[in-house]
Amino acid sequence: MVSVSSFFDQKTSQESIELLEETVLLSIHYEDLNQIYQKSPEFNYIGRCITQHYYGLSEQRSWSLRRQTAQDRYHHWVKENPNLLDRIPLKHVASYLGMKPETLSRLRSKALKGTP
Numbered sequence: 001m002v003s004v005s006s007f008f009d010q011k012t013s014q015e016s017i018e019l020l021e022e023t024v025l026l027s028i029h030y031e032d033l034n035q036i037y038q039k040s041p042e043f044n045y046i047g048r049c050i051t052q053h054y055y056g057l058s059e060q061r062s063w064s065l066r067r068q069t070a071q072d073r074y075h076h077w078v079k080e081n082p083n084l085l086d087r088i089p090l091k092h093v094a095s096y097l098g099m100k101p102e103t104l105s106r107l108r109s110k111a112l113k114g115t116p
Helices: 004-009 030-039 041-067 070-080 090-096 101-113
Strands: none
Touching (some): 030 041, 041 070, 090 101
């Protein structure tokens, strides 16, 4: 996980990342990553592929927030992440989906009743 603009532009981040479960994190300094990229064409290629993959996911999320209804975003998220719904506090799910917790609560209630 990374704040792309903060890491690559070496600026203070405008966001924070909160861990919700016990986690082991590994980190690398910007300068060290660049040294690895310069010394290893293979790692440079892998890093670029990873960056492209996550940029694509970011673009999909941005499109979803702009173009999909709250209901569509919720249903898609549940379909793609069924194991997370019971593990993440609903306020965080709502925030990620770009909606108020009350909206998420209504959508969940409708889904449990089987209504669209």
